Amino acid sequence: MLDEDLICVIDLGTTEIRAIIGTYNSRLNEFEIIAYSSVRSEGIKNGEIINVEALSNCIRDCISKIEDSLDITVYSSHVVVNAKNVKYVRSSSQILFYDKEGKIVEKEITEKDVMTLMDKVKEEHFESGYVLSDVFISKYEISEGGKSDEGEEVDGNMIDSPVGMSSNGLKVDFILSFMKEREYKKIIKSMEFANIEIKGIILQPVAVSTFLLSKDDREIGTLLLNMGDSSTDFVFWQGGKMKCISNLAVGGRHFTDDILIACRLSSREEAENIKVNYVHFNFDNYNSDTFTISEEEEEEKRFVKTIVVDKAVKFRADDIFDAIENKFPCPGLKKNMNLIVLSGEASKMKDFKEFISEKFGVAVKRNLHTLKGVKLLVEGGGDVIDSKFISALGGLKYVSNRKWGEMSMRKSRRLLPLENFFKKIIFWR
Amino acid sequence: MNKNGLFDVGGEKNLIKVKDEANVRIVVCGVGGAGGNTISRLVEELKDSSENVKYVAVNTDIQALSNCKAMHKIQIGKELLKGKGSGDDPEMGMKAADENINDVMAALSKSDMIFFVAGFGKGTGTGALPYIVEKVKSEDPDKLVVCVITTPFYFEGRRKIKLAKQRIDELKEFADAVIVISNQKLAELYGDLNIKEGFKKSDELLSGAIKGLIKIIKCEGEMNVDFNDVKTVLKNSGSAIMGIGRAKGQNRAQEALRNAIENKLISEEISLEEATKAIIFISGKDVKVSEMGMIGNELSERLHDDPSIITGFYEVDMDEDLIEVVVYIGGFLSHNPIKKEEKIRAKSKPIELRMEIDSDGNENKSEVKEDYDEPAFKRRNGGNLDDFFGKIN
Numbered sequence: 001m002l003d004e005d006l007i008c009v010i011d012l013g014t015t016e017i018r019a020i021i022g023t024y025n026s027r028l029n030e031f032e033i034i035a036y037s038s039v040r041s042e043g044i045k046n047g048e049i050i051n052v053e054a055l056s057n058c059i060r061d062c063i064s065k066i067e068d069s070l071d072i073t074v075y076s077s078h079v080v081v082n083a084k085n086v087k088y089v090r091s092s093s094q095i096l097f098y099d100k101e102g103k104i105v106e107k108e109i110t111e112k113d114v115m116t117l118m119d120k121v122k123e124e125h126f127e128s129g130y131v132l133s134d135v136f137i138s139k140y141e142i143s144e145g146g147k148s149d150e151g152e153e154v155d156g157n158m159i160d161s162p163v164g165m166s167s168n169g170l171k172v173d174f175i176l177s178f179m180k181e182r183e184y185k186k187i188i189k190s191m192e193f194a195n196i197e198i199k200g201i202i203l204q205p206v207a208v209s210t211f212l213l214s215k216d217d218r219e220i221g222t223l224l225l226n227m228g229d230s231s232t233d234f235v236f237w238q239g240g241k242m243k244c245i246s247n248l249a250v251g252g253r254h255f256t257d258d259i260l261i262a263c264r265l266s267s268r269e270e271a272e273n274i275k276v277n278y279v280h281f282n283f284d285n286y287n288s289d290t291f292t293i294s295e296e297e298e299e300e301k302r303f304v305k306t307i308v309v310d311k312a313v314k315f316r317a318d319d320i321f322d323a324i325e326n327k328f329p330c331p332g333l334k335k336n337m338n339l340i341v342l343s344g345e346a347s348k349m350k351d352f353k354e355f356i357s358e359k360f361g362v363a364v365k366r367n368l369h370t371l372k373g374v375k376l377l378v379e380g381g382g383d384v385i386d387s388k389f390i391s392a393l394g395g396l397k398y399v400s401n402r403k404w405g406e407m408s409m410r411k412s413r414r415l416l417p418l419e420n421f422f423k424k425i426i427f428w429r
Numbered sequence: 430m431n432k433n434g435l436f437d438v439g440g441e442k443n444l445i446k447v448k449d450e451a452n453v454r455i456v457v458c459g460v461g462g463a464g465g466n467t468i469s470r471l472v473e474e475l476k477d478s479s480e481n482v483k484y485v486a487v488n489t490d491i492q493a494l495s496n497c498k499a500m501h502k503i504q505i506g507k508e509l510l511k512g513k514g515s516g517d518d519p520e521m522g523m524k525a526a527d528e529n530i531n532d533v534m535a536a537l538s539k540s541d542m543i544f545f546v547a548g549f550g551k552g553t554g555t556g557a558l559p560y561i562v563e564k565v566k567s568e569d570p571d572k573l574v575v576c577v578i579t580t581p582f583y584f585e586g587r588r589k590i591k592l593a594k595q596r597i598d599e600l601k602e603f604a605d606a607v608i609v610i611s612n613q614k615l616a617e618l619y620g621d622l623n624i625k626e627g628f629k630k631s632d633e634l635l636s637g638a639i640k641g642l643i644k645i646i647k648c649e650g651e652m653n654v655d656f657n658d659v660k661t662v663l664k665n666s667g668s669a670i671m672g673i674g675r676a677k678g679q680n681r682a683q684e685a686l687r688n689a690i691e692n693k694l695i696s697e698e699i700s701l702e703e704a705t706k707a708i709i710f711i712s713g714k715d716v717k718v719s720e721m722g723m724i725g726n727e728l729s730e731r732l733h734d735d736p737s738i739i740t741g742f743y744e745v746d747m748d749e750d751l752i753e754v755v756v757y758i759g760g761f762l763s764h765n766p767i768k769k770e771e772k773i774r775a776k777s778k779p780i781e782l783r784m785e786i787d788s789d790g791n792e793n794k795s796e797v798k799e800d801y802d803e804p805a806f807k808r809r810n811g812g813n814l815d816d817f818f819g820k821i822n
Contacts, residue, residue: 052702053691053731186702250801258804266586315805 006034008077009395010059010196011204012187013388014044014229017055017062019077020392021070024400031374031393037065038388046230046253047084049186056193063196076197080395083203083247084231085183086133090244090329093121094141094171106168109142114163117172130178133201136242137174142167175245177203202395205233205245210401211394212343212367213237221336223324225356227346229253232320236330236337244330248323252345255279255316262312263293263304276348280310281317281355317352321359334360343367343390453646453656456540457639458485460558461522462493463548463579463632469498470636475643482643485536487561489525489553490514501536505529505557515552519592522556533561534568541656542573542646544639545604548612548631549596550581550589559599566603573660575669576604577639579631582612606669606759610634641673641755645710645741654710654741659757662706662739666759670704677751681713682720685754686727704732705760710741713752724754732758 011018017040022033039062043055063074095117099105121135140162162170179201191198209224218237226233230251236244252275259279260271270293278291289306324333340362342353347366357364374393459468465486472484486499491512494502504512506525515521526533537543545562547554562574578597581589590613601607612631645654663669674688686709690701707728711721725740732738737760800808 050700052700182703186700189702248801254801254805257802258806261587261804262806266584312804312806315809318809319801319805 007396007399008074008199009080009202009392009399010062010077010191011080011207011389011392011395012044012049012055012059012082012190013041013391014047014082015041016388017041017058018389018392019062019066020389020396021066021074022396024397026397026401031396033374033393035066035070036389036392037062037069039065043190047082047228049183049190052186052190052193055190059190059194059196063194074196076199077191078200078202078395078399079187079191079198080202080204080207080391081179081187082228082231083177083205083233083245084249085180086177086203086247087127087130088245088329089127089176089178090138090173091121091176092171092173093117094169095120096169097167104168106166108164108166109162109170111163113170114161117170121172121174121176127178129181131181131184132176133179133184134177134203134206135174136177136206136245137172138241138243139173139239141171141173142169175242177245200399202398203245204228204391205235205247206242207391207394207398208233208343209235209237209242209394210398211390212341215240217339217341220338222339222341223333223337224341224343225320225324225346227251227342227344229345232323232346234324234328234330236328236333238336244328244333246323246328246330248320248327250316250319250323252348254319255313255345255349258312258316259309262308265293274309275313276350278306278309279313279350280306281314281349281351313349317355321356324360337362340364341367453542454483454540455542455544455643455646456483456485456537457544457546458487458537458561459497459499460487460545460547460561461551461554462488462490463628464488464546464554464558465493465497465499466628466632467546467577467636467639469496470632471639472498472500474636475640483536483540487526487533487553487557489522489557503529503532503536505533505553515556517552519552519556519596522553523560524556525553526557526560530561530564534564537561537565540572542575542659544642545574545576546578546639547576548579548581549593550585555592555596559596559603562600562603573656573664574604575606575608575642575663576600577608577610579610579612579634582616582627584616601667606663606666608669608671637673641671642757645708645755645757654708654739658708658739658741661737662708662757662759666706666761668761669757669759670701671755671757673753673755675751675753681750681752682716682723682754683727685752686724686756689754689756690728690731690758701731701758702733703761704736704758706737707732707756707758708739708741710743710755711752712743712755714744714750716742716744716752720752728756736760 005023006021007023008019008021016038018036018038020033020036022031022035024031039058041055042058043049043051043053049055063077066072067074095113096104097107097113118135122132142162142165184201187201188198205224205226208226213222213224218240221238222236224233224235224237226235228251230249230253232248232250234244234246234248235242256268256271256275259265259274260268263271263274265271274291290303291306293302293304337360340356340360342356342364343366346352353364353366457468457471459465465488468484468486475482483501484499485501485503486494486497487503487505488494488497489504489506489510489512491504493514494504506515506521506528509525509528510521515525543565545558547558549555549558558576558578562576565572565574578593578600580593580597583590597607597609610631612627615630615634616627642659646656646659670690672689672691674685674690676682676684676688678684709724709728711724721740721742725738729736729738
């Protein structure tokens with residue numbers, strides 16, 4: 001493993017800050033992690049940075065653990081952040097090929113053409129008060145009559161890369177993610193105070209879906225429903241490309257709070273326990289079961305009929321369904337969706353999987369967050385890395401895929417403005 | 430005041446010269462139980478430096494009022510509540526204030542600046558204070574009004590926390606600056622305090638916040654900060670942060686500033702990144718120009734781009750090489766007060782923007798977000814789930 005292949009990723013989570021250093025081999029679908037660490041997060045509340053100083057101290061502590069274990073200095077890193085302050089804009093852009101006389105001609109599409117088109121995309125799109133954080137290609141389309149390098153007509157949906165195909169123009173459908181400038185500046189400052197330069201910002205739903213969804217999942221039309229503490233991300237993949245992405249301000253905390261209020265509890269811990277152990281989403285047949293509540297300050301035990309909590313969470317689940325059915329901006333979603341993958345808080349709730357499967361009439365799988373393919377090269381063994389590192393691992397995979405996928409195209413050109421900052425991720429002491 | 434014309438601020442050894450021209454009329458008004466406690470504490474602690482400071486206590490509870498050490502005590506809701514308190518009902522608190530608003534306004538007149546102090550979450554402070562502040566500002570918009578508020582401990586219940594938050598938002602519509610001290614954060618920081626000690630600590634913080642500003646306005650230094658400087662920073666500020674930090678040793682300047690601005694009890698849900706204005710008041714012995722520069726630069730780094738910072742300094746004979754930094758930070762970009770008429774307009778929009786692309790793939794800026802913090806069973810069903818509860822004897 002070469003030093004320059006190593007990628008450092010820091011995941012800025014609401015409960016923990018996590019960092020990993022390692023590589024990803026796309027051919028073998030394997031990670032090699034040489035160091036990882038986590039510390040309790042401070043300064044982030046409900047997915048928003050509320051205290052830059054506190055957060056930067058946590059980042060510094062987290063990175064120091066890695067530095068001490070490897071005897072290295074980390075100068076820069078990629079950062080995974082939640083998508084609460086992000087808005088997505090879907091659009092398309094195209095270029096036509098002209099000869100010297102100004103006539104449209106058919107030619108072989110080169111890497112430079114793709115880069116020209118991508119630059120055009122970035123120049124044309126601006127959102128006041130927001131910063132462009134990423135561009136996701138949903139579809140390449142070559143002009144009518146366009147042919148593959150074998151001379152066959154091609155379906156735009158199926159094009160992985162248009163380079164080498166012949167056409168008189170190139171069109172690309174894409175999604176732009178714009179982050180609120182205020183939040184973006186806070187991220188930059190938090191890292192600056194921790195003496196770490198940012199190599200790139202990766203959105204958490206993108207990182208999670210990159211890690212969790214298999215190649216097949218990404219092909220067949222899969223909706224990832226990744227529920228965090230305060231929000232839920234929806235990411236729809238089809239034909240190997242991300243087609244739509246969005247975020248709803250409802251997360252696991254809202255289910256817990258509804259139970260807390262419905263059962264008149266004062267302990268969030270007790271509400272959380274009820275959410276995981278007693279909730280049933282399918283309560284069409286009247287459920288007369290009860291369970292008891294015995295909070296410390298309560299003199300007498302109370303019982304609550306299970307249906308109280310069932311009803312409370314059912315109405316909360318309707319927020320999610322309503323978002324998928326009516327608010328998620330994804331044309332053709334219902335027609336093309338063949339699988340739903342639940343992750344995060346959504347995968348913890350009892351029979352939510354069956355409930356959502358019945359609702360949408362598609363297969364649903366609960367992601368169990370196994371870390372198959374993650375090799376730990378941490379000296380002395382150390383603790384076993386756990387599923388909390390999924391966002392960081394997904395970020396690493398995303399960066400690695402992009403790095404190798406675009407390396408030949410990019411040469412010295414930049415994808416993100418921030419990437420210009422850095423030459424190397426880490427330097428050995 | 431002692432024979433050298435110096436007085437002891439806050440019972441400490443930092444003897445400071447009083448400004449001869451310090452004729453700024455300051456009123457400190459405590460509303461409700463917590464407000465009254467703070468006033469008593471301030472009267473005790475600032476008894477030697479209370480020239481031109483008038484202490485007023487406003488309460489519905491006659492017993493609490495009689496125990497308060499303020500010179501001016503106003504019982505509100507005399508007819509409505511008969512001196513028995515508001516029963517944790519902010520509506521009663523507001524009605525009580527309305528009943529005796531003329532008495533309150535008379536006590537608050539003839540002032541350049543009013544500090545209001547209250548604990549939010551119960552009845553009198555929560556209900557009466559926003560009403561009183563609205564009246565004061567509508568009568569004289571030029572008067573500087575700063576409110577220092579505590580929010581409830583978590584164990585006091587979610588209803589109180591939510592209520593406090595709502596009323597603080599209302600208060601920001603009228604007050605120039607609102608400094609919020611979170612009792613819950615206090616509990617988290619001092620986990621081993623018992624309940625009595627917890628409330629005492631909370632009172633200490635309330636009085637500390639006010640003492641700091643009185644000190645800035647009323648003390649004369651080599652680099653002076655006057656009332657108008659304070660007004661520049663706090664006027665129409667919305668939210669504000671106040672902190673006092675002390676340190677000694679080689680890096681005393683930086684450490685004192687850090688201690689002042691990392692006061693987590695006061696900086697609830699506010700990021701310094703968004704602050705555009707600040708006052709720094711530095712006191713100590715043999716303070717170097719380089720230390721002053723260091724403090725200014727570091728604070729400037731932590732605030733929003735190109736902040737407006739007013740610096741004051743006085744030489745004072747403190748213990749050893751102790752340095753003290755008092756900071757007031759305001760002008761928060763996302764916490765600017767929303768004028769009442771703007772708020773009414775905003776309320777007419779039921780939901781706000783969240784998802785940006787419509788089903789045809791076009792950007793859609795008219796799409797809106799529901800208030801998802803409201804329990805779904807209430808929002809979607811008007812949900813009353815009470816019928817399903819029972820008790821085990």
